[in-house]
Amino acid sequence: MRLSLLASVLTLSLALGVAVPAGAQSGAALVYTVRAGDTLYRIATERGLNPADLLRLNNLTSPDLSVGQVLRLPSGAAATTPAPTKPAVTKPATAAPANPAPVNVVSGVTVRAPARLTMGDAFVLRLSGQDAGNAVVSFPSETGEDVRKPAEVLTPIGAAGEYVVLGRVVLGKTTPLVYTVRVGQDVLKGSVPVSALDQPIQHLTLAKTLTDRLKAPERPAEEKVVEAAYALRTPQAWSRPFSPPLDSRSVSSSFGQPRTYLAGGPVAYHYGMDFPAKIGTPVRAVNDGRVVIAATYPVRGGLVAIDHGAGLLSLYFHQSKLLVKVGQVVRRGDVIGQVGTTGLSAGPHLHLEMRVRGEGTLPTLYFNRLWP
Ligand SMILES: [Zn+2]
Missing domain, CATH: 2.70.70.10 (Glucose Permease (Domain IIA))
Known part of the structure; x- marks a missing residue:
């Protein structure tokens, strides 16, 4: 229900972004090129920065961002950015997930979950292995919370040798998302940290x-x-x-x-x-x-x-x-x-x-x- 009289307050919010050095010279300032879906809040918090400081550094008067916009990051930002682990072998680009996914195994079934989430995100758990089709997935963190149809026990959906289960993070909740994967008698329990969207009422x-x-x-x-x-x-x-x-x-x-x-x-x-x-x-x-x-x-x-x-x-x-x-x-x-x-x-x-x-x-x- 948009009210077009009001300028939309925050822009896009997606998952990925890259911080790249502005130049090859040592001591060059870090910059970040805004991608579709980014929010200023997420760009800042993922680097351990205060969103207000990032606004100030870039002489911005509002948190609105546009795709392709280049943001300056403070020189200390790189150190606080959790650098993704470099894979030992080069993976095909098409297979790369949005986040470096923690991998867990239960009864021979490999489970890949996102590394972190923001409220309002949709995401998938990816299950592979011989028994993946027999796994039962649930999201107990949603049970008992004020959400619709909270007690979800799902049957995974087959997709190209991999079973994919769709999940989501409820708006307004920042408690970690918890998932369980049951294969026979064995249960794997995992959790994913959830960030807030920084939007004043x-x-x-x-x-x-x-x-x-x-x-x-x-x-x-x-x-x-x-x-x-x-x-x-x-x-x-x-x-x-x-x-x-x-x-x-x-x-x-x-x-x-x-x-x-x-x-x-x-x-x-x-x-x-x-x-x-x-x-x-x-x-x-x-x-x-x-x-x-x-x-x-x-x-x-x-x-x-x-x-x-x-x-x-x-x-x-x-x-x-x-x-x-x-x-x-x-x-x-x-x-x-x-x-x-x-x-x-x-x-x-x-x-x-x-x-x-x-x-x-x-x-x-x-x-x-x-x-x-
Ligand atoms: Zn609307």
Whole structure:
């Protein structure tokens, strides 16, 4: 639910970045080139830096970053950066995971997990070995927390000799993510540290015509249909990388932004990413799947939801026109509707959510990748 009156506060957030020396000379300052998905907060904290110091060093007045922007890092940054271990042998570039993954073995099954996560991340556990297909994966750190469908015991999904299980980190939680992999009687338990998104709460002052939508009589029906879609657990329907929902490259991301919509009201996270575009711009399916919602609601406006299987749902809000029907099978890139400003929206844009078992995850982690 983007409010285009407000400049989005923080930009993109993805996983990787490189710190490279500015020159070959000794003593050269370190610089970092911003990649799609980076946040200033993450760039700073991963190097043990204070985000405010990084702002000051670069004479920035806001934490907004753009792709390709070059940031100066303090000379001490390199020492505090945990350097990835150099592999003894050169791996094929296509096989390299986003993070150097800790590897654990249980009953001959090799488990690869991410080294670290940020709230709102989606990620995968990769299982290989003869018995990988018999492993049962769960995420006990989510049990008992205030999350939807928390008690997940999953059957891994086969993919090219490797079993891949989709996980996610709930927005608002910074306790370590815990996973277990059970093979027969043996259980491996692992945990991954979780960082916060450094976003101050945004207090929105909306026109009454908009806030009235939060109390519309159709609201319970809207939530019910969405919750039912979150609960779907169908087989993985995609086999190709995800693609962005608009041809436009314009992304105004405020994913994970904590907000209040009413004065003194509860804090809600922004579970999606906003793509500003003209009314009528074609909206495309990010990947193969089946349409499970196609209707107009008070808050989400013209809404399409696509079930991709494996507990993954993509949702497209505020559309002016819906061009698919419930039950329809769509392929990646198919036009499903048109950009609009329906529902709780103050200007034309597409709000995209990528929900893993009901929780919003960072959309840019998927684009051009088979898995986040
Ligand atoms: Zn939004």
